[in-house]
Amino acid sequence: MGTRGYFAYRHRGKYYTRYHRCDSYPEGLGYELVTAIPVNKRDFEEWLKNKREFFDAEELRVSKLKFDPDSEERVYGYCEEVSESEPSDLDCIDWVYYIDLDHKSFIIHWLVTFPLDNIPRGEDDGAWMQYVDFDKDVFYNRLLKLSTPREYAVIHSIDPPEPSASGLDQYSKLEQKALDPSEWTSQSLNLSQEFSLHAAEGLIVLHRHSFSTVALHQPESLIFQTLALGLLSMTAEGLIWISPKQYDDSESKSDKLLATFTSWMVTKVAERRGSACFYWFRDVLIWFASHLDHEGNRKAAVGLAVAMIQELDLDYCIALVFSVRHLVIVKVSNGVVYESEVIEVLAAIPDVNWQEKLTDGLRPLVHYLRLREHAVEGSKSNLESGSNVTSFPVDILLGVLQYADNDTYDQFRKLSRLWRDICKRHLRVGPYTLVCRDGDTFCARGQGDSEVRLKLFWKYHKSCTPYGEAMTENFEVFIQPQVDTCNWPISRGFAGRNFVPMKLHEERQGYDPDVRSTDFRLVIAEEGSDLDKAMERVRYGEEHD
Helix, strand or coil: CCCCEEEEEEECCEEEEEEECCCCCHHHHHHHHHHCCCCCHHHHHHHHHHHHHHHHHHHHHHHCCCCCCCCCHHHHCCCCCCECCCCCCCCCCCEEEEEECCCCEEEECCCEEEECCCCCCCCCCCHHHHHEECCCCCCCCCEECCCCCHHHCCCCCCCCCCCCHHHHHHHHCCCCEECCCHHHHCCCCCHHHHHHHHHHHHHHHHCHHHHHCHHHCCCCCHHHHHHHHHHHHHHCCCCEEECCCCCCHHHCCCCCCCCCHHHHHHCCCCEEECCEEEEEECCEEEEECCCCCCHHHHHHHHHHHHHHHHHCCCCEEEEEEECCCEEEEEEEECCEEEECCCEECHHHCCCCCHHHHHHHHHHHHHHHCCCHHHCCCCCCCCCCCCCCCCCCCHHHHHHHHCCCCHHHHHHHCCCCHHHHHHHHHCCEECCEEEEEEECCEEEEECHHHCEEEEEEEEEECHHHCHHHCCCCCCEEEEECCCECCCCCCCCCCCCCCCCEECCCCCCCCCCCCCCCCCCEEEEEEECCCHHHHHHHHHHCCHHHC
């Protein structure tokens, strides 16, 4: 078969790339490369030594030759000039494999990475293929499956930075206490928080290619901050707004000038403290850092964050020291500093139990970025005494509100704290009013006050039109940015008023002319419906079988 590919060895930072004309799919070229790598530890070390010695000699040989792209590969030995650049001209290439002798990794398309000395083999040397997830995002990036056992996954990352000397000095002066996880696990989530948690999980799964690269970027970079604040915005209850009407594709060309979360981020500049970056988000200090799983970097970041809180002379403050992959929670209360253990957020994936671990990692973000002034008990079901509507059961009021459009429903939130609490506990999502979450489903009221169970699927706009079929009914997802650093601490909790479409990265030029193709969308399916079954098939990749 004419499945073209590249395979390259990386040695001392240089790539030695060959072109493979056919059968480059995993069962062909991929299988051939893997089976050539010894499994036995002693044999592997000998193989690795021989390969490195061979490419030491190759570096000397090719340095004496002039690369001619028009000449036969057999003259020079490689289809591209040996250099520190990865293979180029990939438009017509189906598969790319790297054997990285420097970092001892076997890599497929940059991010699917197995340890070179621990590639899952199985009885036929092909077990590694079951962990490769194909064409799962709008750009057809190949990724490791979320359920890949952690021992088989290698995460690409820049080298850990040198810990800040002043941060380490500040940390050495602290007499901190351990922050008990019960602070964020003992309090049940209300419906609004459950919805934010579900949306944040959906954002990560859908954008997992982008999130997989976050460790390759410094915290001060725009890519890092866009991913970090995008995720934080999704976990903060009350920021997500779902369009009341289904998306009409005929309007796609009329909104090209709509701002997106990405373009909004370009206008924001994080505060800087030396090389560190931070934001204030709902009275919570967000301190960006990297490599929090390295003790020195963790201590330095925590020390700098506490130093800032002390400079501001705050009696109480929560700081989220955040690398996207990991999180450390710092609480300062009446001069006492509390510090949590390192919590895995993006580092929770891949893993056999990735869903449970990812939820555990996101939960503290949902807890600390809640709307405190509007917090209500999730179990509260009756209206407060003294209200002029206390004689009406909530079910009757919601039945009446079900006939109101979304604008009217939102107006009721402004009548009083009581109405705000009712609307908060019963979210309006598209044409439905959510009542509670039950595992993977949400109980809701539909038109005519009918009770339904819903499944929510977070998708790209482009993936709502699979394989040339008619567009699946979907709803636009908007978010209200909540970050302002200009007037701290005078204007604490400042909230922007402009809702923007949720989009974490723009389209790649030449891939799709539709400016909305990577927008974040919500598909709402009643449990057991044909749409539910179709979305479940897409979720688990049955369309590729």
